[in-house]
Amino acid sequence: MALAADLCDIGAHRTRRIETGRPMNDVTPAPALTQREVLLHALYEASELEHNLMCTYLYAAASLKDGEREGLRAEEAAAVRRWRQVLMGVAIEEMGHLAAVWNITSGLGGAPRFGRSNFPLDPGLLPASVVVKLAPFNADTLQHFVFLERPRGSTEQDGAGFAYERNYVRGGTGGARLTPMGVNYDTVGDFYEALGEGLRALVAHCGEA
Numbered sequence: 001m002a003l004a005a006d007l008c009d010i011g012a013h014r015t016r017r018i019e020t021g022r023p024m025n026d027v028t029p030a031p032a033l034t035q036r037e038v039l040l041h042a043l044y045e046a047s048e049l050e051h052n053l054m055c056t057y058l059y060a061a062a063s064l065k066d067g068e069r070e071g072l073r074a075e076e077a078a079a080v081r082r083w084r085q086v087l088m089g090v091a092i093e094e095m096g097h098l099a100a101v102w103n104i105t106s107g108l109g110g111a112p113r114f115g116r117s118n119f120p121l122d123p124g125l126l127p128a129s130v131v132v133k134l135a136p137f138n139a140d141t142l143q144h145f146v147f148l149e150r151p152r153g154s155t156e157q158d159g160a161g162f163a164y165e166r167n168y169v170r171g172g173t174g175g176a177r178l179t180p181m182g183v184n185y186d187t188v189g190d191f192y193e194a195l196g197e198g199l200r201a202l203v204a205h206c207g208e209a
Helices: 003-008 035-063 074-107 139-148 186-206
Strands: none
Touching: 035 074, 035 139, 035 186
């Protein structure tokens, strides 16, 4: 089978004839995040990541007190309304990111992923350093949001109480695999940068539809 067919085919599964003396994995492996199936696997992770991030912002917004009837002074209630509005705006942005991931998934011939894992997330679903969990709004939670969205090279520190519980590295040795698996990344931005590079490499190899 030609490499181009392995990378670019988005049609139905095709039956391969196994010849005596030839290994089953006789296709030269492509670099990470450039094969279609690997990209789809990463896009499914991106869908869950955006969905879960959206939930953390909504949870933090819902944890805020609701105005003067819950004991806030007028000026405090006004400040809390502003905070809630900002958090809801970020959650809406995450919804837009999720829709963009779905559109790209559809463009590759995949089915958009609507599901997500329940909280608390099991170790391994995300890299150890990317801690996504529900927490009420406070200074540490706000700092954690900033930490998660930090750009590459940032020295931003994480909020207290969000240290990862287990240290592990995903992605194995980077050699050929029969099925895709999650890769390691330090920040959400790093993940999307690698995903973008993979998509551009796939388009450069296969062309646009």
